[in-house]
Amino acid sequence: MTTQANRKNARAWCARMAALLAVLLLAAVPAGAMATTLKDMSYQALPGGKVDLTLTFDGAPPQPKVFTTTDPARIAVDLDGTALDLAKRRLDIGSGATSSVTAVSAGGRTRIVVDLFEAANYTTRVEGNKLIVAIGSGNGSALASSAVGNPSKALPSTSTLAIAGIDFQRSKDGAGEVIIRFSGSGANVDMHRSSGGVTVDFGNASLPPKLAQRLDVNDFATPVSSVTTRPQGDGARMEIAARGAFEPSAYQTGDKYVVEIAPKQQQQTGGVIGSGMSAPKYTGARVTFNFQDIPTRSALQLIADVSNLNIVASDSVGGSITLRLVNVPWDQALAVIMRAKSLGMQRDGNVIWVAPQTELAAYEQARAETRQRAEEAAPLVTDFIPISYGKASTIAQLLTQKSLQNTAGGGAAGNVNRGFLSSRGSVTYDDRTNTLIVSDIPEKIRQIRALVAQLDKPVKQVLIESRIVIATDNFTRELGAKFGASGFFTNPSGQLVSTGATIGTNGTTGLINSINAQNQVIAQNNLNQQYAAQTGGTAPQPTLPPAITFPGGLNVNLPASTPAGSLGLAILGSNYLLDLELSAAQTEGKSETISSPRVITANQQPAIIKQGTEIGYVTYQNALGGAAGAGTATVQFKDAVLELKVTPTITADGRVYLALDVKKDALAGFINNPGGGQVPQIDTRQIQTGVLVDNGQTVVLGGIYEVTKGNTVTKVPLLGDIPGLGMLFRNTNRNNTKAELLIFVTPRILNESLK
Numbered sequence: 050m051t052t053q054a055n056r057k058n059a060r061a062w063c064a065r066m067a068a069l070l071a072v073l074l075l076a077a078v079p080a081g082a083m084a085t086t087l088k089d090m091s092y093q094a095l096p097g098g099k100v101d102l103t104l105t106f107d108g109a110p111p112q113p114k115v116f117t118t119t120d121p122a123r124i125a126v127d128l129d130g131t132a133l134d135l136a137k138r139r140l141d142i143g144s145g146a147t148s149s150v151t152a153v154s155a156g157g158r159t160r161i162v163v164d165l166f167e168a169a170n171y172t173t174r175v176e177g178n179k180l181i182v183a184i185g186s187g188n189g190s191a192l193a194s195s196a197v198g199n200p201s202k203a204l205p206s207t208s209t210l211a212i213a214g215i216d217f218q219r220s221k222d223g224a225g226e227v228i229i230r231f232s233g234s235g236a237n238v239d240m241h242r243s244s245g246g247v248t249v250d251f252g253n254a255s256l257p258p259k260l261a262q263r264l265d266v267n268d269f270a271t272p273v274s275s276v277t278t279r280p281q282g283d284g285a286r287m288e289i290a291a292r293g294a295f296e297p298s299a300y301q302t303g304d305k306y307v308v309e310i311a312p313k314q315q316q317q318t319g320g321v322i323g324s325g326m327s328a329p330k331y332t333g334a335r336v337t338f339n340f341q342d343i344p345t346r347s348a349l350q351l352i353a354d355v356s357n358l359n360i361v362a363s364d365s366v367g368g369s370i371t372l373r374l375v376n377v378p379w380d381q382a383l384a385v386i387m388r389a390k391s392l393g394m395q396r397d398g399n400v401i402w403v404a405p406q407t408e409l410a411a412y413e414q415a416r417a418e419t420r421q422r423a424e425e426a427a428p429l430v431t432d433f434i435p436i437s438y439g440k441a442s443t444i445a446q447l448l449t450q451k452s453l454q455n456t457a458g459g460g461a462a463g464n465v466n467r468g469f470l471s472s473r474g475s476v477t478y479d480d481r482t483n484t485l486i487v488s489d490i491p492e493k494i495r496q497i498r499a500l501v502a503q504l505d506k507p508v509k510q511v512l513i514e515s516r517i518v519i520a521t522d523n524f525t526r527e528l529g530a531k532f533g534a535s536g537f538f539t540n541p542s543g544q545l546v547s548t549g550a551t552i553g554t555n556g557t558t559g560l561i562n563s564i565n566a567q568n569q570v571i572a573q574n575n576l577n578q579q580y581a582a583q584t585g586g587t588a589p590q591p592t593l594p595p596a597i598t599f600p601g602g603l604n605v606n607l608p609a610s611t612p613a614g615s616l617g618l619a620i621l622g623s624n625y626l627l628d629l630e631l632s633a634a635q636t637e638g639k640s641e642t643i644s645s646p647r648v649i650t651a652n653q654q655p656a657i658i659k660q661g662t663e664i665g666y667v668t669y670q671n672a673l674g675g676a677a678g679a680g681t682a683t684v685q686f687k688d689a690v691l692e693l694k695v696t697p698t699i700t701a702d703g704r705v706y707l708a709l710d711v712k713k714d715a716l717a718g719f720i721n722n723p724g725g726g727q728v729p730q731i732d733t734r735q736i737q738t739g740v741l742v743d744n745g746q747t748v749v750l751g752g753i754y755e756v757t758k759g760n761t762v763t764k765v766p767l768l769g770d771i772p773g774l775g776m777l778f779r780n781t782n783r784n785n786t787k788a789e790l791l792i793f794v795t796p797r798i799l800n801e802s803l804k
Contacts, residue, residue: 085106085107085108085109085110085111085128085130085131085132086106086107086131086132086133086134087104087105087106087128087131087132087133087134087135087152087159088105088106088107088134088135089103089104089105089135090102090103090104090105090135090137090138090140090150090152090161091103091105091140092140092142092147092150094142094144094145094430097145097186097433098144098145098146098185098186098432098433099145099183099184099185099186100142100144100145100146100147100183100184101181101182101183101184102147102150102161102163102181102182102183102184103179103180103181104126104161104179104180104181104182105178105179106131106178106179106180107178108178109178110128110175110178110179110180111128111129111130111131112129113126113127113128113173113180114126114127114128114129115127115171115173116298116299117168117299118297118298118299119168119240119241119242119297121164121165122146122164122165122166122167122168122169123162123163123164123165124162124163124165124169124171124182124184125160125161125162125163126160126161126163126173126182127158127159127160128158128159128160128161129157129158130157130158131154131157131158131159132154132157132159133152133153133154133159135152138151138152138153139151139152141491141492141495142491142495143430143432143490143491143492143493143494143495143498144430144432144491144494145169145184145185145186145432146165146166146167146168146169146184146185146186147163147164147165147166147169147184148164148165148166148495149163149164149495150162150163150164151164161182163182163184165184166495166498166499166502167502169184169185169186170184170185171183171184171185210231210232210233210235210236210253210254210255211231211232211254211255211256211257212229212230212231212232212251212254212255212256212257212260212278212285213230213231213232213304214228214229214230214260215227215228215229215230215260215264215276215278215287216228216230217264217266217269217273217276218269219269219270219271220309220311222311223270223271223311223312224271224272224309224310224311224312225266225269225271225272225273225291225309225310225311226307226308226309226310227249227273227276227287227289227307227308227310228305228306228307229249229251229287229305229306229307229308230304230305231254231304231305231306232304233304234304235253236251236253236254236304236306237251237252237253237254237284238250238251238252238299238306239252240297240299240308242297243288245290245291246273246288246289246290246291246310247288247289247291247297247308247310248286248287248288248289249286249287249289249299249306249308250281250284250285250286250287251284251285251286251287252283252284253283253284254284254285255280255283255284255285256278256279256280256284256285260278261278261279261280262277262278263275263276263277263278264276264277271310271312272291272292272293272295272310272311272312273289273290273291273310274290274291274292275289275290276288276289276290277290289308289310291310293312293313294312294313295310295311295312295313296310296311296312296313297309297310297311298311331377331378331380331381331384332378332380333355333356333378333379333380333381334355334356334378334379335376335377335378335379336355336374336376336377336378336379336382337374337376337377338351338372338374338382339372339374340370340371340372342369342370342371343369343370343371343372344367344368344369344370345362345366345367345368345369345370345386345390346362346366346367348370348372348386349362349366349383349386349403352379352382352383352386355379356379356380356383357399358399358400358401359399359400359401360400360401360403361400361401361402361403362403362404363402363403363404363405363408365404365405365408366390366392366403366404366405368390370386370389370390372385372386387403391405391406392404392405392406393405393406393409394409395409424471424472424473424490424492424493425472425473427490427491427492428490429473429474429488429489429490430488430489430490430491430494431486431487431488432486432487432488432494432498433484433485433486433487434484434485434487434497434498434501435482435483435484435485436483436484436485436501436505437483437505437507438505438506438507438508439504439505440483441478441479441480441483441484441485442478442480444478444485444501444504444505445476445477445478445485447468447504448468448469448470448476448485448487448497448500449468449469449470449476450468469493469496469497469500470487470489470493470497471489471490471493473489473490474487474488474489474490474493475487475488475489476488476489476497485501508651508652508654509651509652509699509798509799510649510650510651510652510798510799511649511650511651511652511697511699511705511796511797511798511799512647512648512649512796512797512799513647513648513649513650513656513693513695513697513707513794513795513796513797514645514647514794514795514796514797515645515646515647515693515711515792515793515794515795516643516644516645516791516792516793516794517642517643517644517645517646517691517711517713517734517790517791517792517793518641518642518643518789518790518791518792518793519641519642519643519644519713519734519788519789519790520639520640520641520642520788520789521638521639521640521641521786521787521788521789522638522639522785522786522787522788523636523637523638523639523785523786523787524636524637524638524783524784524785524786525634525635525636525637525782525783525784525785526633526634526635526636526781526782526783527609527610527611527612527633527634527635527780527781527782527783528609528631528632528633528776528780528781529607529608529609529610529612529631529632529633529780529781530605530607530608530629530630530631530632530776530777530778530779530780531605531606531607531608531628531629531630531632532604532605532628532629532630532777532778533604533605533626533627533628533629534604534625534626534627534628535625535626605765605768605777605778607763607764607765607778607779607780608630608632608780609632609633609634609780610634610782611634612632612633612634613633613634613635614632614633614634615630615631615632615633616630616631616632617629617630617631618630629777644691644713646658646659646660646691646692646693648693648695649799650695650696650697652697652698652699653696653697653698654696655694655695655696656694656695656696657692657693657694657695658692658693659690659691659692659693660690660691661688661689661690661691661692661714662688662689662690662716663686663687663688663689664686664687664688664689664716664729664731665684665685665686666684666685666686666687666719666726666727666728666729667682667683667684667685667726668682668683668685668722668726668728669681669682669683669722669726670683682726687729687731688714689714689715689716689729689731690712690714691712691713691714692710692711692712692713693709693710693711694709694710694711695707695708695709695710696708697796699798700741703743703744703798704741704742704743704744705741705742705743705744705796705798706739706740706741706742707739707740707741707742707794707796708739709736709737709738709739709740709750709794710735710736710737711735711736711737711750711792711794712733712734712735712736713734713735714731714732714733714734715731715732716729716730716731716732717729717730717731717732718730734753734790736750736751736792738750738751740794742794742795742796744796744797744798745795745796745797746795746796747793747794747795748793748794748795749791749792749793750792750793750794751791751792752789752790752791752792753788753789753790754787754788754789754790755786755787755788755789756785756786756787756788757784757785757786757787757788758784758785758786759782759783759784759785760781760782760783760784761781761782761783761784762779762780762781762782763779763780763782764778764779764780765778765779
């Protein structure tokens, strides 16, 4: 009896302590906590892609705390002391920049998460027992202003703010938190990813000199390695260096801004049965099992105890299994069990549903059919999607284009593939505003917006610089000589007789004619004297013979064609004449022509640039007898241009593939047309090729090197071969020409700031 009494007293004491503890816990709860319940959550799609999210409470709405993230784009609304009483905790919106809304509750606090397609403005206001969050259509800005109850997102005040303090701490889940405190509220903060971390700009908050420093936080064992803060203009910039894969987020409350750098959670894929992985990686803790005919459900319970996961087995999972596994990962053990019993699984967070594979397949098929029926019953929503860089007509055609597997025909009319639209969806476009007009269910509109966001991006541009270098080198040398010798004497009768042979226009013939004329005069005087002596008369006065002209006759006439200089020598004796003339010419010429066409074009868009002359010429058709003008005259043209045709393709690794056609033509001269007129001759230099080049690298596409050498000797046979003396009897012409063509190309991908 004493023992029973003691037990009864102990139970009574425990009951009193429990009641006292409950009273203390109730006293510790703040006044008004848990006094508000969120009863309804709805939305209204407004024109221009705006959305009003309405939260209805059973009383006055609590003070909201709102913060945003950029990657992914989200708006989070925290409501302290609020419980949930919603029939549906998730709303799929798919209008404007808003994708969906989800409500979660834990620890006496409710969080409303708004998933966005892109960063968008928002405002909050209170109307009675309703809190309305107005979400903009999405203009790339994450800043917002709050009309009521959101001082952390108010417009920047006109007073000057200053950063009052910078602190760093490590959260319980291993994330690094950078806490920035300001001298007041209304700080204008912009956070974005950068190379190697996160950059935070404070547009209207100055930085005291004592806070312009670098914090080394490696010892905290977080993804953050350092935090560097420095002034920038009228504000400040903070650079947070992080390592590994991380997820940044930030929120602002009053005069405090918190940046959280959390390690990115990797999705566990090891041991997933039916995933199609040829070589799965198992990372679970190692276990040892040795059982004979253990029930399959019991084996799954053992796996659940080891892995700390929730495993739900279907009613159709049964039978027994024999296991002997020594020091293997638990996820591999689970894979062995499933493979042995023809089971499959689906994982959602830390909950795994295990069922036969046929049952899973039937479940997935039923889900697909349910989803299809839901799409057919869902209300249609019209959305306007502006296109910035492409053409709305082209994207509309892409959205409605049939897939390849359905273009061959043979299907029923109701099963015709409609591209990215549902069976009831439609799309059109407005050319004037370059806007897509999409009418479809919210889920499809969300998918189309995500697709358009990936396609409607500025096309990269490429600057192609080309240089065409033509270098020539000419050398010509010519040596020649003129040489002549002639002689004459007076015979006993006083006549002058030539004894040398000369050549030339005033050579032998002129000299003989001059001597013959003098000899004729001498002979006539002799005849006159003989006649006077025979007749006894007086002879006429003798006539003076004409003077003999020595024309300088030449035996060899091989001079330089265009002599730059000559050296002459003549020797005149009493009865001979010797002429010698040496001539020489040397020509050297160097020329270099550099043509540098350049052109800018978009990726995969052909471009052409050319400069030159159209050479006109006249030809005659049906001419009679070859006389010009007797037939029909036709004017035609030939191009002599410098031309660059190029189509660049930017590869995924930042290089450029160029399809090139470079041409450099020049007029060489004219040739006579048999029918009349002249036809121009064109010197053509052209290269067609494709080349893969690094960004900014110069490559030589090709070159042509030509060398022409000529040596011409004109000489008198035998005499021209005499050493030394033979140069008087020959003409030597040596010609050496070099020509080189090089083509250089340099592609440069233009930065976004230069476009």
